[in-house]
Amino acid sequence: MANYHLLGLGLAGLIAASGMTCLTSSRELAAAQLADGTIAFEYPPRLSEATATRNQAGARHVRYYFTLNLNPSAGESLRWVSLQLAEGRDPMFRFDAEATQAFEGTRRERNSRLTLGEVTQDRDTQTVTVVFDPPVPPGRQVTIALEPHRNPRRGGVYLFGVIAAPDGEQVRQEFAGYGRLHFYDHDSDPIR
Template sequence: MTTEVKSGVAMAVKARIFGSLVASLAAFVPSATQAVQLADGTVHFVGVPRLLQARTTNKDAGDFGATYYFTLSVPDDAGEPLQRVMFEQREGLNRVKFLPQRTRAFADQRRRQPVIPSDVQIDEQGRVSVWFDPPIAPGETLVVGLRPRRNPYTDGVYLFGVTAFPAGEKSQGQFLGFGRLHFYDNFRFHSAW
């Protein structure tokens, strides 16, 4: 075999090895339209949803009738629709208790198109999980309204951790951050007069 032929064969072998290596690596890199799925079947978001805002309709400590709204954005590159959102109080002097049957949701922040949660559950730690069937598609904005029995009695800052779960039987939640709500003791303010 001549030196030129040996060189050509070596280059072809290297090209084949490089091509196989690139193909193998591509199997581990998710595309923009495909969710990350591990060998055990666990599904993850590719593009993680974002918590855009948290607000309350009533900031008076101890008052009834408030709704706590949490606005989330499911990005176009999420890879999977959003099936469940979990809310967990992480800070605040009083434990806020919610009315699951009064939970509301909207699929578009501007048009406020109602979405009916398929299930709302509160576990023994007080975490509220809201499921959607059909799930919220990538590219959508979701507003979830939780109704407390009443606002906390003690004024101050209350933090609610928000975790999003993609669709699938075995899905891994992604913590999105804290919704911060501030309540004020107006009775104390008025009594100073």
């Protein structure tokens, strides 16, 4: 089983340790298996949407949804995803790992539920890692539903860095994008 505990490095450390670069052009990896045996996506998953059911700071009974698109030509199945609170730190911010779900489709157009393996949380780095068991084949749209104990206590923009990895022992982790959630203080009115 791959080492999912590199997440203690933080998002920047994870990117540097993996030798990964953030791709901004249409040029992607050329092969599913690199010369050193590392398994990589030919076309990495991309984060397409991040939403919250409630956007009031401190609100309870809320879910966050992160939707990833797996390219049909990805070349490899999706094994795990990590989501790290990269901006907008709240030391009390944590998730209920047992309530985590994943399914094919989007928040509003759900299809079959996906089976999850291990779901872990590192409170120091504010990272949640979701392992798919079995891995999700290319060509799918996957949504991960996280349940925080509550929204962050302070309003503002919170960015979640999303990293995806293929199935295998030695894998190249890929940055899938930032999920942006905006929370408003109790006395704020986003309509004004």
